[in-house]
Amino acid sequence: MADVIRVLLADGEHLIRAALAALLNLEEGIEVAAQVGSADELAPAVEGHRPDVAVIDIALPGMDVLAATRQIAGRCGIVILASLPRPGYLRGAMAAGVGGFLGKDTSAEELAAAIRKVAAGGRYLDTELAAAAMAASDSPLTEHERAALRLVRGGAALARIATELHLTEGIVRDHLRSAMAKLDAASSPEAIRNAQRLGWL
Numbered sequence: 001m002a003d004v005i006r007v008l009l010a011d012g013e014h015l016i017r018a019a020l021a022a023l024l025n026l027e028e029g030i031e032v033a034a035q036v037g038s039a040d041e042l043a044p045a046v047e048g049h050r051p052d053v054a055v056i057d058i059a060l061p062g063m064d065v066l067a068a069t070r071q072i073a074g075r076c077g078i079v080i081l082a083s084l085p086r087p088g089y090l091r092g093a094m095a096a097g098v099g100g101f102l103g104k105d106t107s108a109e110e111l112a113a114a115i116r117k118v119a120a121g122g123r124y125l126d127t128e129l130a131a132a133a134m135a136a137s138d139s140p141l142t143e144h145e146r147a148a149l150r151l152v153r154g155g156a157a158l159a160r161i162a163t164e165l166h167l168t169e170g171i172v173r174d175h176l177r178s179a180m181a182k183l184d185a186a187s188s189p190e191a192i193r194n195a196q197r198l199g200w201l
Helices: 014-025 039-049 065-072 087-095 108-119 127-135 143-153 158-165 169-182 188-197
Strands: 005-010 030-036 053-057 077-082 100-103
Touching (some): 005 014, 030 108, 053 108, 065 077, 077 087, 158 169, 169 188
Parallel strands (some): 005 053, 053 077, 077 100
16 A cells, blocks of 8 residues: 555644545545644744645635645645635745645545645646636736835834835835735735735735
C-alpha cells in the first residue's frame, strides 16, 4: 500500500472541521493528522505535525489567510476552500503557492481527489472558477495607487510616500482614496488586505 497522505485541516467552524475530518478519514490513503481553527495556528501546526497537504478555508479567522499560506508554501501542499469563491481569490491563491482551489460546496470525493493530486505535486482547480479567473480583468489599480499601498504596507508615513513617488501629499491622499474605493475598503490597511487577497499587490 502507498504511503498515507497526512492532512492538516484549517477551518474556523469546529462542526464543519470535525465533519470534514470524519469524511476524509474514510478515504483510503488519507489521514487527518491535525486540525486548527485560525490562520495564526497554521505555521506552528505545519511545523509540529509535518502534513503532506493543508486544506484551508479562505475565510479562516486570524491573520490574512493568503499571508499565512505564503508562510507554509513549500513545506506542504495547499488546497484552499472558499464559500463564495471570487476569481481574484484564485489569482491571489496561485501567487501564494496554492496547489488546489475549490468551492466549499465540493464533494468529499472531489476534495480527496484534489488532496491526492496536490500531494503528488500537481494542481487541482475548480474548472468554473478557473474559467472565471481567465476571463476576469486585470487589477484596476494604477501604478501610483499600487506603489502608495506598498509603501503604506511598509509603514511609510504620508510625507515619505510623497517624497518617494515625487508627488504632493494631497495627490498621494487622492491615490489612496481611489485605491480604497476600488477595493471597497474603509481604510488603507483594509485596502492592502483586499488587494493582497485579490493578487493585485
